[in-house]
Structures are given as C-alpha cells and as structure tokens.
Amino acid sequence: MIIAAAQFPSVPGDIAGNAARMAGLVTEAAERGAGLVVFAELALTHYDLSAIAADPAGLSVLPDDPRLTPIREACRATGVAAVVNGPGRGTGDDARPTIASFVYGPDGDLLTRYDKRHLFETENAVFAPGSAHGRFTLGGIRFALATCFDNSFPEVPKQAAADGCRVYLSSAFHGDAERVARYGELARAHGLHVLLANGIGVGSPGPAAGLSGCWLPSGEPVAAASAGPDGAGAELALSDVRDAITLMADPAVAAVPVRECGEPLVDVRTAAPGLLADGSAATDGAGLDGASAHLREGVLRRLLAAQEALPEGLRLRFVEGYRPPALQRRxxxxxxxxxxxxxxxxxxxxxxRAASRFVSPPEIAPHSAGGAVDLTLVTADGGNVDMGTPLDASPEESGGACYTSAPDLTPKARANRRILSAALRGAGLVNYPTEWWHWSYGDRYWALATGAEHALYGPRELAAGAER
Structure with missing residues (x-):
C-alpha cells in the first residue's frame, strides 16, 4: 500500500470548502496509486483557535456531517481511505469539542475516530482531551494515530509499537523544521513507518513549517513536501509501506484462538453453480478432484451476497476454495x-515469512479451514476482465503487482480490483493484501483483521467421498 501525506492551505472557518479540497486530494492520491491519505491537524477549519472558540457549535463536526460528504464520496469512488482532522463535536458530558481524526475507509464509512489525548497549552481552553488510543487496520496493516503534541510523549509511539502497529500516522501543525526532523528519530527508535501530515499557512501558534513527509523504520526520510508557511500549494508526499503488511506467518495470526463452529463444507458446483466454480483447480494430482470446489456454508452465503452487489455486466468466478491440509503443506x-x-x-x-506472502503456513491456512476463496471478476458471459495480473501470479512472477494495492497498475485494472474489493468487503470478507484474488471469512486472518475475539473455522478434513 502507498500512503500519502496531504499538505494544502486550508481556509480559516470554511469547512465545506476545505472538505472539497480534501476530496480533490483523495482523488489525486488514488490516481497516484495511494490507498490512504492523511491530512494535517485541524485541516477542516485551519488551526485558528479563536475562531473555533467563538463558534464551537458551527465549527465542530460529527463524522456524518453533511459538509464532509464530498470526502466520504471521494473515498467511496476511489477506494482510498482518508484520515481527516478537525474539531470533533463532543459526545460526552464535556461540551467542548475535541481535536478529532475521523478515519474513513475505502467504502466511505467511518473506520474509527481518534481524539487527541495530549493538548498543548492554549488548546486546553478550547478543546477537551481524548482518552483512547487511535488504532485501525487497513489492507492488512495495523496503523496508529497521533496528533501533534501527542508525539512529545515517548510512551505514545512506544505503546503503538507494543500494540503491533507497523505504521504511525501524525496530523500536526508544527512550526519549525527541527520539530519535523524528530519524526525520523521516532521512526528509528520504535521501528515504525512514520507519516507526518503537517500544516502550512499561519495559524494561532504562528506560521507552520510544512515539510509533510514519510520516514522508514530506519529513520531514513523517503518523501517530503515543501517548506511552509506558504509551501507550494496542495501537495502529496507518498511512501510505499507494503513491507508493513501483517503476513500469514506473523505470530499474531497464529495467536488467534479458534472456536470451531461446526459449519459444514458445501459444494459450490451444486449449491451455487452461478459462481462458475471450477472444481478441477488445485488438485495437483493428489486424487482430490472436487475438494477445491468446497467452502464453508457461511463463506458461500457471503459470496452470493457479493455477487448481487456487483455492477451489471460483471460476475464472480470462483476458482478455488477448500484445500486439504496435506496439499497445503506440499x-x-x-x-x-x-x-x-x-x-x-x-x-x-x-x-x-517470504513464503507466506503467497502460500500460508499449513497450521493456520485459511483454505484448509474452508474459509478462504480464490476468485476473480468476469463479464456476464464469462469473459476475462483486466485485473492486472493472472490469478495466482507470485510476487516474483508479477514484480509485486499481485499485491492488491500495487502502485503500478493500469487505471482499468485498479478500477476492477476496486469493484471486486467493494463487493466482497461489503459482504463481510477480508482480503489477504499480497493476493488480490484471496478473500476469507471466519478464519484466523479474518479474525485478526476485523478484531473478532476468535476465529470461527479451524482446519478440516473433507469427508470421504465428498471430493468427487
């Protein structure tokens, strides 16, 4: 996944206008291959504390505020997630707003909200502090959220790393280049990819430094926008964080407990022939013809729902489901x-670890639990559509283009992957981000990605005779 720090001159008090500019930057980020874009602290209103204090009701928002509709629609149209920072309307006893980050997913829905926990000096007179850590998972990557003064407390990034986060996102309004440079130290100290979306222009603390950017876990800077306060207008600083994906070999996946629900494996060829199942796939001469045509009942039900959600003229083509444990080991x-x-x-x-980008370790394999499916899009009459790579192309064969959010896809392939992803995510499945075709429900990876307490499906042996 490519992530982008967005830097632009927000207009004081103009929530609707700033939201429209953000929507445009979401679209631009998508065109440049990004899957997530992050905006600066109080970018919705500009960092103008006196204006917010004078009109806290008018200049604070909830995630579903109509003025933010262009951002949500841009996320939905492009399949790009966005971290939008502004005055968040209070939801508790404290009537003051918070400095809130709303994280909108690629479907435009709210993934999470983070309220800045450590307020800086004069902010205390205007805002209420938050109390919870900011965390979310997207594209197989665990992200941490922080806002400006939060980063002055070493325990914040330390806890993010301890919580299994791989990428640390900061929205800020820093006024000097020296403060910005400390993000490289933060990245190196905690082994995190770090992104800073910093403000430009003049705000309540004075002029902002700009210099939004990204740092590798080594502390090396890999992208930077221009210096403030005037900057160069709207800019995006991009970084590829694909190596931060949680892979199947990660101990966190194996640590997910399984509470087998006992749901049966069903034969897609007879239960849902409209999915164009190919029961001959993945037998590999093992005498298991038809085994791969099976899925857990709940997975199949969700595939049928996803099929209904596809645009007219497109359908799913099922390629492989269940994989016997012995074959997975092989x-x-x-x-x-x-x-x-x-x-x-x-x-x-x-x-x-490298092998698990393409083939899951046998002991936790979603296919062997009947919870995973390999599939693609086809036209209504079964014709192929451009997905960027053949299904089952390895990272080596495809030059990394098999990754769902690979940056160097054609616009058509990216659009088709977005259509496939929207339908399957909407039906409750999760993607393994190194393989655009691999989706699952109920297995350990699904549980980790969704925050479920346990997996529903463990490895199964197909009943004798069922593979025919």
Whole structure:
C-alpha cells in the first residue's frame, strides 16, 4: 500500500470548502496509486483557535456531517481511505469539542475516530482531551494515530509499537523544521513507518513549517513536501509501506484462538453453480478432484451476497476454495524451497515469512479451514476482465503487482480490483493484501483483521467421498 501525506492551505472557518479540497486530494492520491491519505491537524477549519472558540457549535463536526460528504464520496469512488482532522463535536458530558481524526475507509464509512489525548497549552481552553488510543487496520496493516503534541510523549509511539502497529500516522501543525526532523528519530527508535501530515499557512501558534513527509523504520526520510508557511500549494508526499503488511506467518495470526463452529463444507458446483466454480483447480494430482470446489456454508452465503452487489455486466468466478491440509503443506514446502534456492543467504525465519506472502503456513491456512476463496471478476458471459495480473501470479512472477494495492497498475485494472474489493468487503470478507484474488471469512486472518475475539473455522478434513 502507498500512503500519502496531504499538505494544502486550508481556509480559516470554511469547512465545506476545505472538505472539497480534501476530496480533490483523495482523488489525486488514488490516481497516484495511494490507498490512504492523511491530512494535517485541524485541516477542516485551519488551526485558528479563536475562531473555533467563538463558534464551537458551527465549527465542530460529527463524522456524518453533511459538509464532509464530498470526502466520504471521494473515498467511496476511489477506494482510498482518508484520515481527516478537525474539531470533533463532543459526545460526552464535556461540551467542548475535541481535536478529532475521523478515519474513513475505502467504502466511505467511518473506520474509527481518534481524539487527541495530549493538548498543548492554549488548546486546553478550547478543546477537551481524548482518552483512547487511535488504532485501525487497513489492507492488512495495523496503523496508529497521533496528533501533534501527542508525539512529545515517548510512551505514545512506544505503546503503538507494543500494540503491533507497523505504521504511525501524525496530523500536526508544527512550526519549525527541527520539530519535523524528530519524526525520523521516532521512526528509528520504535521501528515504525512514520507519516507526518503537517500544516502550512499561519495559524494561532504562528506560521507552520510544512515539510509533510514519510520516514522508514530506519529513520531514513523517503518523501517530503515543501517548506511552509506558504509551501507550494496542495501537495502529496507518498511512501510505499507494503513491507508493513501483517503476513500469514506473523505470530499474531497464529495467536488467534479458534472456536470451531461446526459449519459444514458445501459444494459450490451444486449449491451455487452461478459462481462458475471450477472444481478441477488445485488438485495437483493428489486424487482430490472436487475438494477445491468446497467452502464453508457461511463463506458461500457471503459470496452470493457479493455477487448481487456487483455492477451489471460483471460476475464472480470462483476458482478455488477448500484445500486439504496435506496439499497445503506440499505447496508451502515447495515454494519455500524455491525461495531458499534463490536466496541461499536467507535464514529459515526469513524464508518462512517470504513464503507466506503467497502460500500460508499449513497450521493456520485459511483454505484448509474452508474459509478462504480464490476468485476473480468476469463479464456476464464469462469473459476475462483486466485485473492486472493472472490469478495466482507470485510476487516474483508479477514484480509485486499481485499485491492488491500495487502502485503500478493500469487505471482499468485498479478500477476492477476496486469493484471486486467493494463487493466482497461489503459482504463481510477480508482480503489477504499480497493476493488480490484471496478473500476469507471466519478464519484466523479474518479474525485478526476485523478484531473478532476468535476465529470461527479451524482446519478440516473433507469427508470421504465428498471430493468427487
């Protein structure tokens, strides 16, 4: 996934106008291959404390405020998520607004809200502090949220890293380049990808420094916008954080408990022939013809709902579902051997992690639980559509284009992946971000991605005779 720090000159008090500018930057970020765009502190209103204090009701918003509709619609139209910071209307006993980050997902719906916990000096007279950590998962990556003065407290990024976050997002209105440079130190100290969306223009604290940017976990800067206070107008600073994806080999996936619900495996060929199931896939000569045509009943039900949500003229083509544990072990061992031969300097842990980009470790494999499906889009009459790579193209074969949010796709392939993703996400499935075609429900990866307390499906052996 590519993430983008958006830097633009917001207009004081003009929520509707600033939201329209943000929507335009969401669209531009999508055109440049980004999957997430982050805006500066109080970008909705500009950092003008006196104006907000004079009209806290008029200059504070809830996530569904009609003035923010252009942003939500831009997210929905492009499949890009956005972190939008502004005065958030209070929801508790304290009538003061908060400095809030609303995270809108690629469907335009609210993923989470974070209220700045550490207020800076004069902010205390206008705003109420938040109390909860800001966390969300998108595209298989765990993100942490912070706002400006939050970053002066070392325990904030330390806790983010301890919580399994890989990318740290800060919305701010810093006034000097020295303060901005500290984000490189923060990244290195905690092993995090770091993004800063900083303000430009003159606000209540004085002129902002601009210099929005991104840093690698090594502390190396990889992108930066121009310096403030005037900057160069609207800009995006982009960084690729694909290496922050939680892979199947991550211990956090294996740590998810399974409470097997006992739901049966059903044959897609007879239960839903409209999905164009190909029961011959993935048998690999193992005498298991038809095994891959099976899915858990709940997964199939959700696929049918996703099919109904597709635009006219498109349908799903089911390719593979259940995979017997023995076959999963064979695939994982074989791919690991290929990687080891290509990279003799890699240790076993690195081989295992790299292999899990494309084949899941057998002990937690979603396919072997009947909870995963490999599929694609086709036209109504079964014709192929451009998805960017063939289904089952490895990272090596595709040059990384198999990643769902790969940056170098054609506009048509990106649009088709967005259509597929919207339908399947809307039906409750989650994607494995290294494979645009792999979606699951009820397995351990699904549980980790959605925050469920436990997985519903564990590994299963298909009943004798059911594979025919």
């Amino acid at each position: 695939y994982f061992t074989r791919y690991g051997a290929e990687l080891r031969a290509a990279h003799p300097d890699w240790d076993d842990a690195r081989v295992r």
